[in-house]
Amino acid sequence: MPASYAYLGPEGTFTEVALRTLPEAATRELVPYVSVQSALDAVRAGEAEAAFVPIENSVEGGITATLDELVAGEPLMIYREVLLSIAFALLVRPGTTLSDIKTVTAHPAAQPQVRNWLKKNLPDAVWESAASNADGARLVQEGRYDAAFAGEFAAERYGLVPLETGIHDAENAQTRFVLVGRPARPAAPSGADKTSVVLWQRDDHPGGLRDLLGEFSTRGINLMLLQSRPTGAGIGNYCFCIDAEGHINDRRMAEALMGLKRVCLQVRFLGSYPRADISAADVRPPLPGTSDEEFAAAADWVARCQDGRF
């Protein structure tokens, strides 16, 4: 297998910074791609071992380009996640002061995060969208715009200086990234894991979605994300991308997925992988009656009943 990771480029964006926090990234060649789709296609085609892409943002919600790629096409699997706090720096050419700035640029996704700061500090600056935050920094370097919002780490690469740092309208602004590869056996449970699936309902009736969620809650499993995505069959037709606490090797999760497999039109398993937000020591113990031991004991008891040995 080629020892390279594809990622959503270009170089010098938050995605690259997040990827480099993974220890395994140090031993791989990191190759930027122009879109989420092209990065994931590189994995599907065997050109890259895995792809690293954003999947969820605390301001904008699920990254639909990524979700839609995971929902459709040849199956892929999530192996790792990374959480990165997002704060912007205002990058300028050396010598520029705040009062010199007439035009600012960044990727459109940055706008909701810097809007209030702009209104307060640069109310008259004209906003121009860039293809990426790194590309915006490059355009400032070339003199096309006066300032760019980007990660502070991008300054050096483009010969710019941060005039202001830590810009973020929403507190706790974070982006979640995932490392995606071709399907294989998931890593063994770390003690703090998450399982991702996509569910398609068999039909539409009152309580239909509630019944599906019951497959989790009946077994004491908490949900971390529920994002509806259109199936493409017209308004009102959705599938559901779900993240649930736990690992497919947990008895309660395995039984919940079996239940969903029985009652759903289709279930796509997207992987069980370590959570980035919490370590094993801080995970809540399973609810009473939902531990592996209790599942095993219950199965044993039913078998004995079936055998007349209760």
Place this chain on the structure above:
Amino acid sequence: MPASYAYLGPEGTFTEVALRTLPEAATRELVPYVSVQSALDAVRAGEAEAAFVPIENSVEGGITATLDELVAGEPLMIYREVLLSIAFALLVRPGTTLSDIKTVTAHPAAQPQVRNWLKKNLPDAVWESAASNADGARLVQEGRYDAAFAGEFAAERYGLVPLETGIHDAENAQTRFVLVGRPARPAAPSGADKTSVVLWQRDDHPGGLRDLLGEFSTRGINLMLLQSRPTGAGIGNYCFCIDAEGHINDRRMAEALMGLKRVCLQVRFLGSYPRADISAADVRPPLPGTSDEEFAAAADWVARCQDGRF
């Protein structure tokens, strides 16, 4: 109240076409705004009687800019919805043939809808994004690009001709638009209505969302949309935009909303309004035990029990 409707402009886009299907639009001045936010702010400020904006798309899902505006800020209410089938025409200057086309343009949202058509018919054409489909048509008129994807209705306005029509990668591609005003008494039930609400959970526990959905299903109410949106309090913190079948004046819907009001941290009522997808004659009758008459009879029975007269 000023007799004008704000809408997501510019002129000549699908939004304007959808708005003009509403009979009441004929008697109002229709004023284009540059963004969903500015159109809704015009309503909040009393500059416009109502605003007409896209809210859901069968290819891209919920329009997050619109949902986030309805979720936050000064409350607004939905009064009408319109469904529009979306098919693109390839607009060119008169005399242009397919082999002349080196560059194409449109709003980025059009791209997933025309991607396959482009790959098959114009594999070498370079894509350039436009601020809107109408703006793309204008840029073709000016000679900046060779062809624009837009509604066929935009051709005449910009002196262009449709070289091809009915372009849509996904079958049944539709966009849903809503007419939004300041809160007031909803129109009386039409017999085929929809109720929109936003729910914030009190806390996060296994089955939490399932319990909220149970408030609907327990009363035989079907859901039409469930879209999670970030609350801004960090990854994993979501509120839920829900469309449910029925009108707040239906006993079952009123009781479901009362239940949600009791158990949720917060509930925002976004309106009860006629459905665009179905007429009253085609609405399924309520499930056994959930009609207004049965609710009234049950309340009467409990009152008699409390009175010792059962």
